[in-house]
Amino acid sequence: MAAIGLYMVNYEVWPLYSLHKSIAILLFALILLRVIWRAMQGLPPAAAPLTSVQHLAVKLMHVLATQRPHVGADVMHGRA
Numbered sequence: 001m002a003a004i005g006l007y008m009v010n011y012e013v014w015p016l017y018s019l020h021k022s023i024a025i026l027l028f029a030l031i032l033l034r035v036i037w038r039a040m041q042g043l044p045p046a047a048a049p050l051t052s053v054q055h056l057a058v059k060l061m062h063v064l065a066t067q068r069p070h071v072g073a074d075v076m077h078g079r080a
Contacts, residue, residue, distance in 0.1 A: 001027065 001023045045050040050058065
């Protein structure tokens with residue numbers, strides 16, 4: 001969708017606007033349905049019990065990924 005939007009704006013191909021808008025509405029509806037589904041179903045059970053060290057690592061990674069996305073990505077890709 002972003003590619004269509006950028007192409008449309010950079011090359012002034014305005015007939016693509018309706019396609020761009022249709023894809024955006026479809027994606028919004030699907031994301032909204034997914035959020036509602038997740039709220040109704042709750043969290044899935046853990047695959048296996050975690051040790052205290054693993055639990056701490058999960059919490060730390062969550063903070064890094066949500067509060068500082070660039071730091072979380074660096075840690076995940078081994079650049080930290």
